[in-house]
Amino acid sequence: MATTDIGPKNPAVKAGEAAFDYVDKRTGVKTGAKWFMFRNIPAETSWFQTLGFTAMALFGMQAITGIILAMYYKPDPNSAYQSIEVITNEVTWGWLVRGMHKWGASAMIVVVFLHLGRVFFFGSYKYPRELTWVTGAILLIMTMFMGLTGYLLVWDQKAYWATVVAVNITASAPIVGPYVADILRAGPEFGPETLSRFYSIHMLVIPGGMATFIGLHLFLISKLGIAEPPYSKRRMAVERAEEEARRAAENERLPYGRREVPAVAPATPEPQKVEGAS
Amino acid sequence: MAESQGDETAGGTRGGQYSGPTAHVPEPVHDHHDDPAFITRTRFLTGVALVTGGVMTAAILVPVVGFAAADALKDEEWRWVDVGPLSDFPDGETSSIAVSGPAPESDRRAFLRHRDGAMIAIWNRCAHLGCPVSYSPGGDVYACPCHGGAYDSLGRVTSGPPPRPMDRFDVKIVTPDGQDVARQTSPAEGVSTAGASPEDRVLLGRPFSIDEEQNPFKLHGPGELVTGPLSNLYPF
Numbered sequence: 001m002a003t004t005d006i007g008p009k010n011p012a013v014k015a016g017e018a019a020f021d022y023v024d025k026r027t028g029v030k031t032g033a034k035w036f037m038f039r040n041i042p043a044e045t046s047w048f049q050t051l052g053f054t055a056m057a058l059f060g061m062q063a064i065t066g067i068i069l070a071m072y073y074k075p076d077p078n079s080a081y082q083s084i085e086v087i088t089n090e091v092t093w094g095w096l097v098r099g100m101h102k103w104g105a106s107a108m109i110v111v112v113f114l115h116l117g118r119v120f121f122f123g124s125y126k127y128p129r130e131l132t133w134v135t136g137a138i139l140l141i142m143t144m145f146m147g148l149t150g151y152l153l154v155w156d157q158k159a160y161w162a163t164v165v166a167v168n169i170t171a172s173a174p175i176v177g178p179y180v181a182d183i184l185r186a187g188p189e190f191g192p193e194t195l196s197r198f199y200s201i202h203m204l205v206i207p208g209g210m211a212t213f214i215g216l217h218l219f220l221i222s223k224l225g226i227a228e229p230p231y232s233k234r235r236m237a238v239e240r241a242e243e244e245a246r247r248a249a250e251n252e253r254l255p256y257g258r259r260e261v262p263a264v265a266p267a268t269p270e271p272q273k274v275e276g277a278s
Numbered sequence: 279m280a281e282s283q284g285d286e287t288a289g290g291t292r293g294g295q296y297s298g299p300t301a302h303v304p305e306p307v308h309d310h311h312d313d314p315a316f317i318t319r320t321r322f323l324t325g326v327a328l329v330t331g332g333v334m335t336a337a338i339l340v341p342v343v344g345f346a347a348a349d350a351l352k353d354e355e356w357r358w359v360d361v362g363p364l365s366d367f368p369d370g371e372t373s374s375i376a377v378s379g380p381a382p383e384s385d386r387r388a389f390l391r392h393r394d395g396a397m398i399a400i401w402n403r404c405a406h407l408g409c410p411v412s413y414s415p416g417g418d419v420y421a422c423p424c425h426g427g428a429y430d431s432l433g434r435v436t437s438g439p440p441p442r443p444m445d446r447f448d449v450k451i452v453t454p455d456g457q458d459v460a461r462q463t464s465p466a467e468g469v470s471t472a473g474a475s476p477e478d479r480v481l482l483g484r485p486f487s488i489d490e491e492q493n494p495f496k497l498h499g500p501g502e503l504v505t506g507p508l509s510n511l512y513p514f
Contacts, residue, residue: 161409165424168408172501174511179351181499186350189386 035222042228048122049226051115056214058108062146065101066203073153075199077192080155105147112143124227132220135213142210149202155195163198164190358481364451365476367392372413372431374402377447377482388447388482389413389420391431396468399447399482400433405440408500420444434490441503443490448483466492 024030072091074083087094116136119125125133152163167190171181186193228235310316361375372391387402387410400420404411409424419436420429427438434443449469451459459478462469465488487495487504495504503509 161424165407165409168500171499172407175513178499178502178512183347183350187352188354 036218039222039225041226042232043234044229044232045226046229048118048229051111051118052221055108055111055115058104058111059210059214061104062101062108063207065097065104066207068097069101070203073199075153075196077155077195080153080195084154105150108143109147112140116140122227122229126227129220129224129227132217132224135217135220139210139213139217142206142213146202146206146210149198149206152195152198153202160190356484358450358483361388361390361480361482363476364471364474364478364480367397367480369393369395369471372415372418374413377401390449390480391468392471395470395472397449397451397471397480398432398462398465398468399449401445401447401485403445403500405435405442405444405500406438411444432492433488434492441501442498442505443488443492445485445487445497446494447485450481450483451478452481453478464492465494 020030069087072083072087072094074080084098087098089095119133119136148163148166152159167181167184170184171177173180182188184194184197185191186197310318311320359377361377367373367390369392372389375388375390377386377388389400389402391398391400402410404422404424404427406422406425406427409422411420411422411427411429413420418431420433421427422438422440425439427440428436429440429444430436432443433446435441446465448462450461451469451471451474453459453475454477459474460470465486485497487498489495489505498504498512502512
């Protein structure tokens with residue numbers, strides 16, 4: 001507390017603090033928020049490490065704009081394209097919300113791949129962050145699947161045939177491919193069930209999975225902390241010291257990582273094992 | 279009392295063996311939790327909770343997954359589709375016709391090729407990834423707009439990525455009151471129109487796949503091979 005903080009407190013501040021204390025004592029939200037948000041990070045953390053948050057923010061934008069679009073969109077082959085025309089041309093700011101959703105999808109794919117590249121080139125996937133990488137890979141797959149299922153919903157010729165091709169690529173996977181394709185299409189041919197099925201997958205199934213895995217991803221990041229970038233001065237010093245130790249050990253003709261055995265004999269002789277005794 | 283005292287004093291001397299008061303040695307503790315074969319209350323209730331939870335989860339998931347997937351895996355039921363009288367498909371022409379089939383919404387079309395008194399029906403689905411191919415009458419060839427697959431007049435691959443020829447529909451010709459006039463015996467020959475009158479109806483039936491020699495095979499999806507070792511990738 002600053003030295004100016006003397007005298008009776010403002011009653012509004014007091015009431016606010018009391019309310020916060022009430023919640024905090026019953027939930028531990030202060031501890032949790034501190035654990036989650038106020039962590040030590042490496043000195044060299046830069047803008048590169050913000051790509052993951054950008055992807056998450058884009059997911060949030062896609063969720064909000066998608067919820068609004070679902071209020072006007074009709075997942076029926078006879079009215080899907082028409083309802084999108086209504087959204088674009090008649091609903092107030094519909095062109096804006098639809099544009100945000102459409103371009104946000106492309107931006108999300110781009111940002112997710114940049115994030116993937118950053119993690120790869122910084123070596124951040126290494127021990128102990130392997131499972132963070134695995135959850136991220138699952139999130140990547142789900143993001144791509146969102147792209148596939150969302151593309152069909154426009155229900156124009158390009159969307160239709162592009163999805164036919166994509167589902168047929170799925171079908172050409174050995175052994176299980178034809179079954180997966182049949183389940184995706186809701187039958188051997190594209191039809192009205194395909195559209196409503198893709199709509200359900202696009203707005204209910206995968207967003208739920210993505211929210212779950214984003215939560216896991218964030219938990220692991222909070223638990224393990226941000227990795228040092230490869231150009232970190234501290235990390236380079238550690239690596240240089242390791243390299244010097246390795247060279248010194250080579251000069252002494254000792255295998256790296258081993259200590260010389262002390263030349264002191266053990267105080268008590270070890271109990272001898274009798275040959276043949278079981 | 280006196281007797282016991284006498285015992286005690288005598289204890290030290292008889293036979294050199296001490297039989298006086300000894301420290302209490304407890305019986306070895308028998309904890310059922312250390313015995314893996316014994317079902318304790320905790321173990322029993324843990325098992326009951328796991329089994330109950332499993333049954334309840336299965337009771338929800340099995341119907342849901344079956345509801346979502348089972349109908350999609352059913353084979354299509356095929357019936358004969360009447361595509362018009364024979365006079366619509368004169369000899370020497372290849373005409374494109376919609377085959378609504380069991381799913382009226384599908385964009386399935388057939389090219390009815392009538393040449394030299396025989397008719398075959400080629401499905402317009404590209405054998406590569408299922409795009410609709412187009413027919414160009416000038417060269418009497420088929421071309422796919424998606425990835426450049428090209429087929430000759432009988433639907434056999436001439437260039438591009440398709441792994442096998444285009445699929446065919448079964449064809450038959452019946453009189454207007456439903457009597458069979460001619461049926462297809464082999465895909466290479468097609469159905470003979472020699473003995474048919476112009477008002478006889480042309481019917482399309484179950485589709486099938488062919489290889490380069492026009493031998494019939496069970497219908498395969500786009501991208502699947504019908505011959506060679508790689509055809510075993512799709513055993514079911």
